[in-house]
Amino acid sequence: MIAPLPQTLVGVSIPRLYAYHRALHQAQAAGEATITSQGLAALLGHTIASTQIRKDLSALGPFGRRGHGYAIDPLVEQLAWVLGLEHDWKIAIVGFGYLGHAFATFITAREARFRVAAIFDRSPSVIGQVWQGIRVDDIADAARILPAAECNIGVLAVPAEAAQESAERLAALGIRAILNFAPALLHLQVPKNVPPIIVRNIDLAGEMSILTHRLTVGPFEDEE
């Protein structure tokens, strides 16, 4: 409720805020009422410097008290608001192979705020399947079905060659955010809407290549 618009959040790393929220939520559950930037850094295994934490938190508003630390409750509330944890979100899954199926199961089990409201595929053997009461529809019928489902977020778990087309289709039908598992050449290209469509790419094969790169050339540097 206390959400005095964080005027500018530029330069603040959202994954870090998400980590703060998780850690603070734990501390909250453990009965803590207040925490210092040092204490939070310790909770995070000192993977983030306390200075960094203070910079990030100060950008959210005046939650700290000098000499004391941060009151956890309002901070958790503010983080939840900033991260969009307070709303419920409807997801459209596009591509219901192993990956799409696993993602749908994973995310709905993990966070109640996410609900799958539509599932699409192009394969006749998959279309018509029912998952948790939701029928898998033909992607070709998306224009008819998707608007009624009122999805906010699209998840692309389709083969690489279908990704670009699927993204454009979703964009045209009003989806405003896309989580893409398909290896686009580098990033998925989406139409320059106003407001812009938000895309996050998760490239599993690419991540594996980072590992095999490091295993091959050897980790020369010190790095944590």
Place this chain on the structure above:
Amino acid sequence: MIAPLPQTLVGVSIPRLYAYHRALHQAQAAGEATITSQGLAALLGHTIASTQIRKDLSALGPFGRRGHGYAIDPLVEQLAWVLGLEHDWKIAIVGFGYLGHAFATFITAREARFRVAAIFDRSPSVIGQVWQGIRVDDIADAARILPAAECNIGVLAVPAEAAQESAERLAALGIRAILNFAPALLHLQVPKNVPPIIVRNIDLAGEMSILTHRLTVGPFEDEE
């Protein structure tokens, strides 16, 4: 074969190199023999500036010829070597729920260089299942089974609370690289081995939070 050690690859983004490899591989298949940094940028949908490409490629060795461009074949070969695409890699999957199962299916189908050599879980209902000829073993038996499997890479698809313990177990048994799907507080902590253990974290819920953050606070800035 032509692999004159790229002395220092610091500052070069591996995901970018991986994108170059994919794009060049396509160009190669299309019969192209040579390409300019401009041409490569175009293949990548101009998501990367040609200057950036030249900087990256020049770090790999003297592959360019001024006035002409880059010969594709040796470049692809060098990229493949740097990215570790030329070896085969054995993977141990830890946690064989939806996610672990989907990942195993996905990565082995997508790239032949990856082979699943061991699968572990802790749930009696999963242990004993067989996937593509591989038996799911009890994680408690890892010390007996894992060394014989000679895995290079461990994939953690376990619940959050089991991630840290599993990572340490893998590390102790000689795994040198870990792909972690569990939401650690921020990053998984692994023992400071020599050589260090390489960890990549994929936080699906975190990625979704980035989307919901942006959908909530609104995408103020211009950003690409």
Place this chain on the structure above:
DNA sequence: GACTGTGAATACCTTCACAGCA
């Protein structure tokens, strides 16, 4: 005294501008 908040310094990565070469 303890801890936050923040300008300054630093490090890092990307883009620019152009010298070097075929």
Place this chain on the structure above:
DNA sequence: TGCTGTGAAGGTATTCACAGTC
């Protein structure tokens, strides 16, 4: 002329150092 290779400039994110406040 055409394109690579690279020092310099610019921008952004992190760390430092310390002033400000309870």
